[in-house]
Amino acid sequence: MKKKLLIEGMSCNHCVAHVKEALEALEGVSLVEVSLEDNCAIVESTTSDEVLKEAVEEEGYDVVGIE
Structure with a gap:
């Protein structure tokens, strides 16, 4: 997805x-x-939105939405 x-x-x-x-x-x-x-980042993944968001935020950036 x-x-x-x-x-x-x-x-x-x-x-x-x-x-x-x-x-x-x-x-x-x-x-x-x-x-x-x-x-933005385009990701093809079966990973949950929460896990994707957490990975980016652990690097110090803010995820303000996922479409």
Whole structure:
């Protein structure tokens, strides 16, 4: 299932790498695309929204919505 995480707090490519690595480390995640320009991550995953949100927030960024 493809999900779009709306993320606040990313300001550079280093931030993008942190978010991407955190999401890719989760079980059930098969694809991660993070966009600094759009402040979002597209994730193909069977993982729950709460687990995805928690992984991003542990890196210091805010998930303000999941579509």
